[in-house]
Amino acid sequence: MDMNGKIAALLRDFAAIQKSRQGMWGYKRAAAAILALEEPIESLLQPDGTLRKIPNIGPSSSRVILEVLRTGTSPTVENAIAGSGQKSDIERRRDLRGHFLSRAQVLAALRNKKLRGPTLADYHGDLQMHSTWSDGSQTLDAIVEAGIERGYQFCGVTDHSYGLPIAHGVSMHKLFEQHRVIDALNDRYKGRFRLIKGIEANIRADGSVDMEPQELRQLELVVAAPHSSLRSTADQTKRMVAAVKTPGVHILGHPRGRMYGSRPGVSANWDRVFEAAEKTGVAIEIDGDPARQDLDYDVAKRAVDAGCLFALDSDAHSTGELRYAETAIAHARLAGVPKDRVINCWPVKKLLEWLKSRHS
Numbered sequence: 001m002d003m004n005g006k007i008a009a010l011l012r013d014f015a016a017i018q019k020s021r022q023g024m025w026g027y028k029r030a031a032a033a034i035l036a037l038e039e040p041i042e043s044l045l046q047p048d049g050t051l052r053k054i055p056n057i058g059p060s061s062s063r064v065i066l067e068v069l070r071t072g073t074s075p076t077v078e079n080a081i082a083g084s085g086q087k088s089d090i091e092r093r094r095d096l097r098g099h100f101l102s103r104a105q106v107l108a109a110l111r112n113k114k115l116r117g118p119t120l121a122d123y124h125g126d127l128q129m130h131s132t133w134s135d136g137s138q139t140l141d142a143i144v145e146a147g148i149e150r151g152y153q154f155c156g157v158t159d160h161s162y163g164l165p166i167a168h169g170v171s172m173h174k175l176f177e178q179h180r181v182i183d184a185l186n187d188r189y190k191g192r193f194r195l196i197k198g199i200e201a202n203i204r205a206d207g208s209v210d211m212e213p214q215e216l217r218q219l220e221l222v223v224a225a226p227h228s229s230l231r232s233t234a235d236q237t238k239r240m241v242a243a244v245k246t247p248g249v250h251i252l253g254h255p256r257g258r259m260y261g262s263r264p265g266v267s268a269n270w271d272r273v274f275e276a277a278e279k280t281g282v283a284i285e286i287d288g289d290p291a292r293q294d295l296d297y298d299v300a301k302r303a304v305d306a307g308c309l310f311a312l313d314s315d316a317h318s319t320g321e322l323r324y325a326e327t328a329i330a331h332a333r334l335a336g337v338p339k340d341r342v343i344n345c346w347p348v349k350k351l352l353e354w355l356k357s358r359h360s
Ligand SMILES: [Zn+2]
Pocket: 200, 225, 227, 253, 254
């Protein structure tokens, strides 16, 4: 039982029915603070029945938390939902929080020695992140330094492709400029750290990728990911199968495109998608962004059974977010992904050879 997740979900429900923006933001911030706690919230309960101070948790959020800790539910929130006229909307949101892990659960999964799957020490580098060249706030220099600090041997820089202007997608011209900067950094850090020239290409509605084949070949690493039709209930198996069959694609990024409590993402026959990915050798990503957790351990198990390769990535937009890779590793451990099938756990030489081999 994940009490942190349960309480955060109730605070999000409460936020959704607030009439004032201020109220909404207050409960949303409180929910985020609970999800980010490193320990189970029960451990913050003091002998006198009050809660130890948690940053960003105000008195009214505290009241909800204590109610749940005492009774297992929150009459304050449930009564407010019942009187809000938004019950069906709240129920829809609740359905969109399945198999999300709180930070405390992530850390517990990393510590749990009974779980198979990769450990933090097995993890040599991160293969999806965004820099100041698209919608990220981290420079390439900062990525190298933060990567080294985390004990990594490589990072893949995967700014958005030009087909996604909303995320400041990078033109091919700009991309070649970025490659010169990466080459210079790789010279400077030779033997210590390797930046990989990547892209996060966009999977169109028909399953094609929004870059030309000769453009994909200019990149060492191609993550293809869906960014549209993520609220549609129509079956999109064909779209996702077409994406993993596209030559030059290395990783199927955040395969569903779901978002915590707000967006279901692509619906598809995932067993068929995984079967196709296994055949074409495309790695299935577990995206560790806490709001994404995509795939989660439950669906990832099916990709394990299908024999797929995996990529465990942070999807970081700042160096502080590189720790999101830990969320992906936790899901992989819960799914029992064998570490030799995780491309982030391969020695850098083997990884680079594999990346290259998929262009020929
Ligand atoms: Zn993306």
